[in-house]
Amino acid sequence: MTTLNELTLADARDGLKAKDFSATDLARAHLAAMEKARGLNAYILETPERALAMAEVADTKIAAGEARPLEGIPLGIKDLFCTHGVTTTAGSKILEGFQPHYESAVTHNLWRDGAVMLGKLNLDEFAMGSSNETSAYGDAVSPWRRNGSDTKLVPGGSSGGSAAAVAAHLCLGATATDTGGSIRQPAAFTGTVGIKPTYGRCSRWGTVAYASSLDQAGPIARTVRDCAILLGSMAGQDARDTTCADLPVPDFEAAVARGVKGLTIGIPKEYRVEGMSAEIQALWDKGAAMLKDAGATVREISLPHTQYALPAYYIVAPAEASSNLARYDGVRYGLRVPGKDIAGMYENTRAAGFGREVKRRIMIGTYVLSAGYYDAYYVRAQKIRTLIKRDFEEAYASGIDAILTPATPSAAFGLGEKGSGDPVEMYLQDVFTITVNMAGLPGLSVPAGLDAQGLPLGLQLIGRPFDEETLFAAAQVIETAAGRTKLPAAWWA
Amino acid sequence: MSVDATTVRRIAHLARIAVSEDEVAPLQGELNAILAFVEQLGAVDVTGVEPMTSVTPMAMKKRTDTVTDGGHAADIVFNAPETEDNYFLVPKVVE
Numbered sequence: 001m002t003t004l005n006e007l008t009l010a011d012a013r014d015g016l017k018a019k020d021f022s023a024t025d026l027a028r029a030h031l032a033a034m035e036k037a038r039g040l041n042a043y044i045l046e047t048p049e050r051a052l053a054m055a056e057v058a059d060t061k062i063a064a065g066e067a068r069p070l071e072g073i074p075l076g077i078k079d080l081f082c083t084h085g086v087t088t089t090a091g092s093k094i095l096e097g098f099q100p101h102y103e104s105a106v107t108h109n110l111w112r113d114g115a116v117m118l119g120k121l122n123l124d125e126f127a128m129g130s131s132n133e134t135s136a137y138g139d140a141v142s143p144w145r146r147n148g149s150d151t152k153l154v155p156g157g158s159s160g161g162s163a164a165a166v167a168a169h170l171c172l173g174a175t176a177t178d179t180g181g182s183i184r185q186p187a188a189f190t191g192t193v194g195i196k197p198t199y200g201r202c203s204r205w206g207t208v209a210y211a212s213s214l215d216q217a218g219p220i221a222r223t224v225r226d227c228a229i230l231l232g233s234m235a236g237q238d239a240r241d242t243t244c245a246d247l248p249v250p251d252f253e254a255a256v257a258r259g260v261k262g263l264t265i266g267i268p269k270e271y272r273v274e275g276m277s278a279e280i281q282a283l284w285d286k287g288a289a290m291l292k293d294a295g296a297t298v299r300e301i302s303l304p305h306t307q308y309a310l311p312a313y314y315i316v317a318p319a320e321a322s323s324n325l326a327r328y329d330g331v332r333y334g335l336r337v338p339g340k341d342i343a344g345m346y347e348n349t350r351a352a353g354f355g356r357e358v359k360r361r362i363m364i365g366t367y368v369l370s371a372g373y374y375d376a377y378y379v380r381a382q383k384i385r386t387l388i389k390r391d392f393e394e395a396y397a398s399g400i401d402a403i404l405t406p407a408t409p410s411a412a413f414g415l416g417e418k419g420s421g422d423p424v425e426m427y428l429q430d431v432f433t434i435t436v437n438m439a440g441l442p443g444l445s446v447p448a449g450l451d452a453q454g455l456p457l458g459l460q461l462i463g464r465p466f467d468e469e470t471l472f473a474a475a476q477v478i479e480t481a482a483g484r485t486k487l488p489a490a491w492w493a
Numbered sequence: 494m495s496v497d498a499t500t501v502r503r504i505a506h507l508a509r510i511a512v513s514e515d516e517v518a519p520l521q522g523e524l525n526a527i528l529a530f531v532e533q534l535g536a537v538d539v540t541g542v543e544p545m546t547s548v549t550p551m552a553m554k555k556r557t558d559t560v561t562d563g564g565h566a567a568d569i570v571f572n573a574p575e576t577e578d579n580y581f582l583v584p585k586v587v588e
Contacts, residue, residue: 101568199548213548242554311531322508331581333572342584343509351511359510363520364527366508367496377531382544384537389545423523424530440548465549
């Protein structure tokens with residue numbers, strides 16, 4: 001029998017509407033599952049009282065026939081979204097105990113539509129990481145394990161808590177953010193679906209900033225349809241974010257059933273990177289065949305500047321981070337560590353409050369923006385960004401509707417296995433996803449099969465600006481053809 | 494390009510992050526690994542290419558220059574480590 005927390009979001013919505021169960025039942029089922037899954041460390045903070053209070057309101061609305069689009073749907077919130085009166089840490093010690101007195105635009109939109117908050121989800125510190133291991137609140141653990149092994153695996157990052165919680169049925173869906181792959185890589189690692197929408201689709205207001213020209217919020221959920229439903233509520237215009245697009249939000253859920261007949265899907269040859277495993281190549285070919293069988297034309301394309309996206313990112317993102325994170329100075333919020341004078345106080349506060357990876361990125365950013373290096377590094381990287389974007393524009397102008405690539409170079413790895421000596425080893429995780437952020441495009445990761453060790457692998461679909469609908473349509477074709485990933489049994493409970 | 498120990502200390506100071514002596518060498522190694530990785534960008538011909546300034550083509554949103562919000566001093570200082578009368582307190586900067 002399916003327990004309530006194992007329903008899809010769409011089925012839970014229908015069950016609530018049909019009064020098969022109440023929003024309070026649904027919230028309680030999740031809170032119980034969360035309690036048993038604390039070993040996964042997916043949640044930094046559980047908010048059971050708030051969840052039950054919101055569920056009670058939902059039940060009243062449903063009884064009165066006034067149900068809103070997400071009425072009574074329990075969600076997990078990445079702890080990068082400021083939530084009014086609920087501690088928001090960004091995974092950092094420097095924000096320990098920070099209680100925003102405002103609500104992020106994205107979470108505000110979700111509560112406006114009737115969703116229920118279960119708690120705040122673990123993440124890499126300030127969303128800087130690809131394994132959730134930079135969190136100041138401990139590693140999040142994937143619910144997945146290799147066949148016959150009990151080695152703990154990473155859920156990916158930075159939205160590791162979001163992906164782990166969705167895969168382990170600890171929420172029906174979760175908010176996440178993606179600066180270089182932080183939604184798509186964890187979704188791929190956990191057999192879940194995640195979309196980074198077009199830059200500007202969701203407001204960044206009230207979301208803790210990492211790299212402002214790359215950051216974008218999006219959902220992680222268990223099905224393509226569930227993702228479409230959530231994005232429909234998260235997205236929307238907002239005058240408080242000047243880069244938020246003044247565009248109406250399409251009916252993403254309706255796009256899920258559109259199919260791909262008549263579409264042209266591009267396969268970029270530059271993504272066939274050196275040393276790519278035969279498994280990933282086979283998965284990619286299989287995905288292309290699924291789209292072809294559903295009526296799409298598949299064509300090889302060239303995106304010649306692909307290889308430069310990752311190094312250019314490691315100039316642009318740290319540069320923006322060094323500027324954004326200057327605000328953590330021990331004066332306005334968070335940690336303060338005394339020093340011999342005010343500069344000493346700043347330096348001691350930031351030394352104690354920031355973790356290793358964050359310090360590294362702030363320092364790289366400071367260096368590339370410093371006098372004498374600005375043109376050689378930052379301006380050059382921004383020019384290369386123009387070239388990366390132009391590659392995509394030319395592909396779309398030649399009649400390509402969407403692009404299919406692998407989501408990650410491999411399946412999930414074990415805790416502590418990567419990046420301890422050389423940070424670049426971890427950065428390579430984002431080699432397929434990072435181009436999309438550099439060009440501001442929408443990208444979606446959908447599970448497409450398991451590797452030889454029984455771990456999920458994902459494919460990525462990249463779309464035209466503000467055409468998330470085509471991504472949902474194509475992803476549904478893959479989900480239907482590949483079959484929904486069977487999520488692991490609850491070994492942790 | 495690579496950084497030496499003196500440059501690491503200088504960057505740390507510019508970034509307002511205290512770095513102890515035994516942290517300098519590992520940081521130097523890590524920063525140089527990143528700088529070596531980004532070195533390949535030098536191979537790209539960027540002649541005549543404009544740097545990206547806007548991710549999606551859009552006109553900067555503007556609004557009339559009027560007060561739209563305010564009067565939340567207590568909310569604003571709520572999370573500050575030290576305050577007095579809705580002011581942020583900092584260590585003495587002028588003798």
